[in-house]
Amino acid sequence: MTFSKEDMARRAAAEIPEGAIVNLGIGLPTLVADYLPEGHAWLHSENGLLGMGPFPYEGEEDPQLINAGKQTVTVLPGGSTFDSATSFAMIRGGHIDLAILGAMQVSATGDLANWAVPGGKVMGIGGAMDLASGCRRLVVMMQHATKEGEHKLVAACTYPLTARGVVARVITELGVFDPKDGAFRVVELAPGVSLDSVRAKTGAPVA
Amino acid sequence: MIGKHKDKVAPSIEAALEPLRDGMTIMVGGFGLSGNPEALIRGVVARGVRGLTLVSNNAGNLGKGLATWLHAGIVKKVICSYIGNNDDLHTRMASGEVEVEITPQGTLAERMRAAGAGIPAFYTPTGVGTIVEKGKETRVFDGKTYLLERALRADVALVRGRKADHFGNLRFWRTGRNFAPAMASAAALTIAEVDELVPNGAIDPDDVHLPGLYVHRIVEVREHENPFEYRTVRKR
Numbered sequence: 001m002t003f004s005k006e007d008m009a010r011r012a013a014a015e016i017p018e019g020a021i022v023n024l025g026i027g028l029p030t031l032v033a034d035y036l037p038e039g040h041a042w043l044h045s046e047n048g049l050l051g052m053g054p055f056p057y058e059g060e061e062d063p064q065l066i067n068a069g070k071q072t073v074t075v076l077p078g079g080s081t082f083d084s085a086t087s088f089a090m091i092r093g094g095h096i097d098l099a100i101l102g103a104m105q106v107s108a109t110g111d112l113a114n115w116a117v118p119g120g121k122v123m124g125i126g127g128a129m130d131l132a133s134g135c136r137r138l139v140v141m142m143q144h145a146t147k148e149g150e151h152k153l154v155a156a157c158t159y160p161l162t163a164r165g166v167v168a169r170v171i172t173e174l175g176v177f178d179p180k181d182g183a184f185r186v187v188e189l190a191p192g193v194s195l196d197s198v199r200a201k202t203g204a205p206v207a
Numbered sequence: 208m209i210g211k212h213k214d215k216v217a218p219s220i221e222a223a224l225e226p227l228r229d230g231m232t233i234m235v236g237g238f239g240l241s242g243n244p245e246a247l248i249r250g251v252v253a254r255g256v257r258g259l260t261l262v263s264n265n266a267g268n269l270g271k272g273l274a275t276w277l278h279a280g281i282v283k284k285v286i287c288s289y290i291g292n293n294d295d296l297h298t299r300m301a302s303g304e305v306e307v308e309i310t311p312q313g314t315l316a317e318r319m320r321a322a323g324a325g326i327p328a329f330y331t332p333t334g335v336g337t338i339v340e341k342g343k344e345t346r347v348f349d350g351k352t353y354l355l356e357r358a359l360r361a362d363v364a365l366v367r368g369r370k371a372d373h374f375g376n377l378r379f380w381r382t383g384r385n386f387a388p389a390m391a392s393a394a395a396l397t398i399a400e401v402d403e404l405v406p407n408g409a410i411d412p413d414d415v416h417l418p419g420l421y422v423h424r425i426v427e428v429r430e431h432e433n434p435f436e437y438r439t440v441r442k443r
Contacts, residue, residue, distance in 0.1 A: 046312065047238045048382050058440040063241055063433040064383035070239040070268075071439040081381050083388040083416075084264075085320040088313030092331065111336075121297060122309065124289035129339065130313030133332045164336035 001192035002173040008141055010035045012100050012171050015139050017041075021050070023091070023131055025101035026069040028141045032100055042078075044096055046127040048087045051079020068127060088127070091134040099135035101128065103142045103167075105157045108204035110167040110179045112140065113159035125162075132163035144172035144201050151203030153177065153184055174198050183207045215375050216404065216425050220250035223398050223426040227251065227363060232260040234319070234390035236366040239265050240272045240436045242383030244367040244400040246428040248272060251365075252279045260284040262319075262361055264312065264386060268293045271434055277305065286359070288312035311339060316389050318359035323392020323421075328357045364394035368417075371401040372408070375422030376415040384416060391421040398424040402431070 003011065005028065013035035016022055020041045024032055033043065033054065043052040045067040052067060053074035061072040075081070090096060105113040115128045132138060145152055153170065169187070170177045175198060176187040183205040189198065199206045217223035224247065227233075233251070237243035251259075252275055259282050266285045267274030274295040276282050284306040290296050299305040310318070311333045321329050330353035334340055344355040366387035369380035377399055379387060391397040404427040 045382075048385050055439045055441045057443050061435065061438055061440055062381060063435050065381040066238065066241050066436070070241065070436040072435060072437070073439075075381070081379075081384060083384045084312070084316040084386045085389045088316050092313060092317075092333065122300075123291055124287065124309050125311045125339070126289040127312040129311040129337060130333045133335065134313070161337045 001190060003171075003175070003190040004173075005031060007190070008171050008173065011176060012139060012141050015100070015169065016098060020097040021095065023096050023099040023135065025099065025128075025131070027102040029100040029102060030069070032141075044087075044090065045073070046084075046087050046091065046131065048082050048084055049073070049075060049079065050082075051076045053079070088130050088134075091127070091130050094134065094136055096131070096135040098137045098139065099131045100139045100141060101131060103140045103152070103170075105152050105154055105159050106140055106142070106167050106170050106179060107154055107157045108179050108182045108184055110165045111157045112138070112162045112167050113157040114162050116160040118159060128162050132166050137168050138166050139169045139171065140167050141171045144174045144198075151201065154203040155182070174201065177206070211423060212374070212420065215423060216373055216427075220246050220426055220428070221254070223247070223424045224250045224254050226396055227254055227256045229256050230258045231256065231362040232262065232360070234262040234361040234364040234386070234394055235273060236364070236385060236387035236390055237263065237265075237272065238382065238385045239268050240434045242367050242379070242385060242387075243272045244365045245272070245431050246426070247365045247398060247400045248275065252276060252281065257281045258283050260286065262286045262359065262390075264288050264315065265291070266293060266296050268436060269434075270295060280304075284308070286310060286315070288315050314339075314356050315359070316386060318356055319386065319389035319393040322358035322360045323389060326358060328355050330354065331356055359393060361390070361394040362396065364390040364397040366391055366397060366399050368399050368401040370403045370405060370410065371399055371422070371425050372405050372410050372419070373425070374407055375399065375419035375425055376410050377401070377417040377419075377422060378410060378414065379416050388417045388421070391417055396424070397422050398426070400426050400428050402429060403427065
């Protein structure tokens with residue numbers, strides 16, 4: 001047994017303290033919103049929205065109310081909109097309590113690589129570097145290894161870096177791990193997952 | 208722009224865009240296809256200016272918006288934060304037809320804000336230890352490393368507003384605001400395309416999002432396509 005994507009999202013939601021300001025990255029992290037109790041936290045979207053709500057009901061979508069992934073969303077009572085410079089000042093200024101982002105590689109010293117694959121199409125940086133270096137705490141949700149079995153939790157990132165020494169916690173289908181001082185510390189393992197199987201799929205010491 | 212803050216309302220898109228020249232640096236508001244000054248974007252192609260440097264978060268997508276500038280071959284350089292699935296830009300970047308400078312999104316916004324606020328450069332933690340740091344000065348403040356980023360100016364900014372009065376005080380709609388205020392402050396000339404033009408005084412001074420001194424030409428455009436880039440909904 002490993003964590004399903006839904007399990008991972010539920011586990012990531014448990015990282016969010018009540019009353020927190022949270023930014024959820026594109027991809028896997030967007031699922032986390034489904035596991036937050038109503039009124040638990042405020043979601044920030046870096047294109048200029050605080051108090052982001054769920055997708056709109058059909059027929060109520062507004063082309064000028066979108067999230068950073070350019071999907072149509074809603075704004076909750078108490079929410080606000082603002083310009084990009086203000087939005088990133090919130091991020092850089094340490095006003096975002098927690099960001100939950102996807103990753104291609106995370107190193108055992110907390111380095112994050114999540115914006116480009118060497119030799120691949122350059123998708124661009126977007127808000128990834130600002131969020132990674134600006135938020136107060138960074139949790140990553142990712143698959144533990146590539147489909148081809150290559151390590152993604154590594155001793156040192158080989159992909160272009162997003163930021164150095166910023167990842168506090170990694171949630172994968174195998175468990176929850178904290179990169180610290182060159183090793184991935186086990187916080188918890190998914191049901192039925194052994195430490196040995198995690199070690200085999202990790203490119204750095206697991207302790 | 209001394210003494211230019213009068214008679215800002217242009218009778219047409221063509222008239223509003225008259226100051227554009229070949230080789231200019233043009234900032235265009237919008238986040239992907241959302242909140243685009245659609246008529247001004249079309250008007251720039253029709254005006255026939257070339258060799259432009261385009262500053263925008265995404266430079267269009269799905270063949271729409273600013274991707275039409277790429278189709279028309281009028282862009283020599285793009286400064287943006289995200290390309291994503293914008294194949295019109297990917298192909299032209301690969302062929303060398305268009306030079307692309309990718310900047311972190313927050314740094315892009317702050318470079319504009321700094322330019323508009325008279326600050327030539329600023330230190331930021333974003334990009335330290337990454338490819339973005341290359342060739343840039345770094346400095347340690349209180350034990351943390353920052354890198355020096357330069358302000359970014361433009362000849363012209365094209366923005367979309369929900370509402371403007373005749374002085375150019377602007378209100379935006381929802382997340383349509385994004386880069387527009389910073390761009391308007393960083394450009395020598397700002398042209399605003401607005402859904403609705405109202406008399407001075409119709410916007411309460413406390414409700415102005417962008418004061419009119421940042422806006423030099425206004426054109427009212429009531430019909431917009433407002434395309435959805437990713438239309439996501441939930442069931443009732």
